[in-house]
Amino acid sequence: MSNQRQASSASQVPHLSPAELSYLYTSLSLPKNPIRPDGRSPTQFRPLSAETTILPGTNGSARIGFADGTQAIVGVKAEVEKTVLAADTLDSRSLAQHGDALNREGEQGSAAVSGQGEWVQMSIEIPGFRDDDALPVFLSEMMRESLVGSVAGGNGDAVKEMAGGLKGRLVINKRWHWRLYIDVLLLSQPLAYPLPLLSLTTHLALLSTKLPKLKSTGEEDPFFDDDWAAAEYLYPRSNISKSLSAAPSYPVRPPVTLLVISVGDNVIFDPNREEIAVADAVLAISVTRSGDSETLKLLSIRSIDPPSRLTQPGIPNSENVNMLGATAAPGEETGGQEEVEGVWRPRRGGVKRSVIARMVKTVLGKGGVGEEVLEGLEGVEVQ
Amino acid sequence: MPLDTSTTYPLTRLRLDGRRWNELRLLQAQISTNPASSGSSYLSMGNTSIMCSVHGPAEGRRGDGGGGAAGSGHAVVEVDVNVAGFAGVDRKRRAGGSDRQSSRIATTLRSAFQSHLHTYLYPHSTISIHVSVLSADGSLLAAAINACTLALVDAGIPMPGLLCGCTSGMSGSASTPRDPRHDELDPLLDLSLPEEQELPSLTVATTTAVPVGENNMDDDEEAMKVCVLTMESKVHATYLETMLAVGIDGCSQIRELLEGVIKGSRG
Amino acid sequence: MADRRRINGPPGGTRPPVFASLQESSTGIANRAQRQRQPAELRKIFLKTGLIPTASGSSYLEFEPSVSLAAARSNPKSLIPPSSALKLACTVHGPKPLPRSAAFSPNLVLTTHVKYAPFAARKRKGHIRDASERDLGVHLETALRGAIIAERWPKSGLDITITIIEAEDDRWWGDAPDSHDASWGMMNVLAGCITAASAAIADAHIDCLDLVSGGVAALVSDDSNQSASSAPRLMLDIDPAEHRSILSACVVAYMPARDEITELWLKGDSSRAALEKDDGRTGHEALIDGAVDAARGANTVLAEAVRESIARSFA
Numbered sequence: 001m002s003n004q005r006q007a008s009s010a011s012q013v014p015h016l017s018p019a020e021l022s023y024l025y026t027s028l029s030l031p032k033n034p035i036r037p038d039g040r041s042p043t044q045f046r047p048l049s050a051e052t053t054i055l056p057g058t059n060g061s062a063r064i065g066f067a068d069g070t071q072a073i074v075g076v077k078a079e080v081e082k083t084v085l086a087a088d089t090l091d092s093r094s095l096a097q098h099g100d101a102l103n104r105e106g107e108q109g110s111a112a113v114s115g116q117g118e119w120v121q122m123s124i125e126i127p128g129f130r131d132d133d134a135l136p137v138f139l140s141e142m143m144r145e146s147l148v149g150s151v152a153g154g155n156g157d158a159v160k161e162m163a164g165g166l167k168g169r170l171v172i173n174k175r176w177h178w179r180l181y182i183d184v185l186l187l188s189q190p191l192a193y194p195l196p197l198l199s200l201t202t203h204l205a206l207l208s209t210k211l212p213k214l215k216s217t218g219e220e221d222p223f224f225d226d227d228w229a230a231a232e233y234l235y236p237r238s239n240i241s242k243s244l245s246a247a248p249s250y251p252v253r254p255p256v257t258l259l260v261i262s263v264g265d266n267v268i269f270d271p272n273r274e275e276i277a278v279a280d281a282v283l284a285i286s287v288t289r290s291g292d293s294e295t296l297k298l299l300s301i302r303s304i305d306p307p308s309r310l311t312q313p314g315i316p317n318s319e320n321v322n323m324l325g326a327t328a329a330p331g332e333e334t335g336g337q338e339e340v341e342g343v344w345r346p347r348r349g350g351v352k353r354s355v356i357a358r359m360v361k362t363v364l365g366k367g368g369v370g371e372e373v374l375e376g377l378e379g380v381e382v383q
Numbered sequence: 384m385p386l387d388t389s390t391t392y393p394l395t396r397l398r399l400d401g402r403r404w405n406e407l408r409l410l411q412a413q414i415s416t417n418p419a420s421s422g423s424s425y426l427s428m429g430n431t432s433i434m435c436s437v438h439g440p441a442e443g444r445r446g447d448g449g450g451g452a453a454g455s456g457h458a459v460v461e462v463d464v465n466v467a468g469f470a471g472v473d474r475k476r477r478a479g480g481s482d483r484q485s486s487r488i489a490t491t492l493r494s495a496f497q498s499h500l501h502t503y504l505y506p507h508s509t510i511s512i513h514v515s516v517l518s519a520d521g522s523l524l525a526a527a528i529n530a531c532t533l534a535l536v537d538a539g540i541p542m543p544g545l546l547c548g549c550t551s552g553m554s555g556s557a558s559t560p561r562d563p564r565h566d567e568l569d570p571l572l573d574l575s576l577p578e579e580q581e582l583p584s585l586t587v588a589t590t591t592a593v594p595v596g597e598n599n600m601d602d603d604e605e606a607m608k609v610c611v612l613t614m615e616s617k618v619h620a621t622y623l624e625t626m627l628a629v630g631i632d633g634c635s636q637i638r639e640l641l642e643g644v645i646k647g648s649r650g
Numbered sequence: 651m652a653d654r655r656r657i658n659g660p661p662g663g664t665r666p667p668v669f670a671s672l673q674e675s676s677t678g679i680a681n682r683a684q685r686q687r688q689p690a691e692l693r694k695i696f697l698k699t700g701l702i703p704t705a706s707g708s709s710y711l712e713f714e715p716s717v718s719l720a721a722a723r724s725n726p727k728s729l730i731p732p733s734s735a736l737k738l739a740c741t742v743h744g745p746k747p748l749p750r751s752a753a754f755s756p757n758l759v760l761t762t763h764v765k766y767a768p769f770a771a772r773k774r775k776g777h778i779r780d781a782s783e784r785d786l787g788v789h790l791e792t793a794l795r796g797a798i799i800a801e802r803w804p805k806s807g808l809d810i811t812i813t814i815i816e817a818e819d820d821r822w823w824g825d826a827p828d829s830h831d832a833s834w835g836m837m838n839v840l841a842g843c844i845t846a847a848s849a850a851i852a853d854a855h856i857d858c859l860d861l862v863s864g865g866v867a868a869l870v871s872d873d874s875n876q877s878a879s880s881a882p883r884l885m886l887d888i889d890p891a892e893h894r895s896i897l898s899a900c901v902v903a904y905m906p907a908r909d910e911i912t913e914l915w916l917k918g919d920s921s922r923a924a925l926e927k928d929d930g931r932t933g934h935e936a937l938i939d940g941a942v943d944a945a946r947g948a949n950t951v952l953a954e955a956v957r958e959s960i961a962r963s964f965a
Contacts, residue, residue, distance in 0.1 A: 058518075065417075073434075073467075125467075183474075187515060
């Protein structure tokens, strides 16, 4: 029970002793070049293997496996649904159009209706957790919010299709829309905070998602082309790719959520379970590439409860009864506030604004980690 | 194409997916797919695909210790079946986390492997099996049994022989008694989802002890045992024997395939 | 299969009819609440501790209702109130020993529950906590855990329960849900939860590093003219019902004495913020700074409420 409670916030507290935590913290907070347990550089990701379109029964699917054996599978399914305006809302525009003749519908078409975030549903299954436990709920809300929040900027033909972002793309016409179910399956107990794995897998699954080609026009009840080969990608691709590179280019891409921790003065990406255990601050930062512009756009930031707050403190020699002998009773209250070199203290307090700014900058900056990750994902061949 | 196999089958002698009555679907399998677990496997039979991972034998969780079973001299097999939301044709909306179908499969798997494995070698420990159904197209239980067997072999848990499952059904109106003069009904092997929904079917799983020493040349049939047999549809008693024979035959075909997978991964 | 034997009412509840003519006319437009405050001006906060005697600590928090609400009350044009203001109650139980079955914990184990009353929002909420309520609970836990000195209560648990009596709207009630879609009201609710929980924890005499308070800032695009060219402006403590379009919002939990943020939740497009020419900050930095300013404002109220709480306990 209590194990589950603690797991709800960030991830399970690893069973590291205070001495191990202190050693890890010291090596990760070395100025300029932190030493990570697995020898990676601060911005380096763990190696992973990825494949897409693995499940014929879904509209889009992907699998990513990290080298440590954690795997995630994402399946995307789309269903046609009738658009219902909720009873307690009232769209003055649609009322006005009802007042008018209904013949304007052809020209305005779907542009008049923008999508709703509720049309994208996300569920995450993690072995050992129930659906309504805090961790799956928190993770799915975090990924869904950046997904539905992303709105394409810029212009260009393909971008026009994605005007209004993902939820705009789901509109068929004024009365019908697609509902997107994104089911995320983690195949093993999470060894680290599973956010980067789930986010990257979802990204690839959405890129490979196809919707059947619409044959009806305007406001009639939708019907679709039976030919699956004619289906269109949910995230449109531009054909004018550079002649040498076979990989298609995407004017609009789904967002990715990156996990960033700060330890001392260092900013470290894709932390594993031990590294996250000593983090001063943990942020989940969602970014996407906006339209035709080169820069990355920030979609959301969420702070995540660092598990270092739950760890057991170390006892300095000055307070240790065994070191002093039985005569020195722990009579005086040392308060336990002051830091002793090499003795682990659970992190208290929050994070300075300058640290947050630095973490975001490392993600967003030109040639930063965000670009690197998106480029890496582009290398994955999406059929 | 009409979904009703019972009407088209007598005319063409081919099933919906073009198989003859005694043909299995394409079976592909892989073991050691997930390095994070003790043993794992991926198995697909036609469009049914399943991933299975085994953890253990390991010390059971502390909270379960009171449950008597963990304190006994045998390992306890725990099975957890999860049918993904995107597995079926329509996306399934689930309220509680597990539905009736998956919990029934889990119960059957648990009792089958609890008695099949040499659990006495691991007292006070737990073998937990996690089955994820990625895509469901009939014969779920049989595919799950095969996937679990592969994963358990990968985990190196001793068992007397491979436990292989298969489904068989009966075409046509099998609720009337058999007519020996013009017997037009055929049994069918390895049913897909549309067939499973329309026709009476059963799932059977068998095992044989691995032949050793001078028994090497003996016929498999000698040592074959039925471990799982479930049937939840109505069929006239006269057909049952045929269906069972076809199912058991299918199990030994699958055994050869699985043995090939296991031997192939060694090389 | 639908029940054909009787005629059931609509499942989603009903609203009094509103006619298109009312929407079109000038009186209808006037129904929409307008922000009367300066961009950096906060709403007044009512915060009182110790209202629930059975709990070890408790607090009640209320935001000042919008001016338009009072206007609509005195001169009703429509039966529907134009805006709502946050009201919530927070109780703290503990520190108390962990149950026998729980594993050893060297620290105080914090549990947070955030629950909307069924009548809190315009759409009825069920009695079972839904995803957004669980999400709020996790945010609140993150915010408070950084402030509490948890190692002083090993093997103990602390339960924080927040009941939201009236929630903020996500948008003006007349707007379709697509006009600005995200649940912006939730951010105000979270800020209120943080401030109220902080007061209740202080009321329960739990040791903290500092009083942590919540603040919200948002980028809203100009109300009066809808052209896309008008740059969005930074406003503190927004009431979503008063704005046509919110581009981005941010809520922080902030400890002024240490100048540290324990919880940060930012979402939306913050890249088009209109800042001063010589302002080197990017959009999201400006948003975070704005939210911190709002939290500083809330902190003065919080400090006063805690002072009252102390005075009462020594009286």
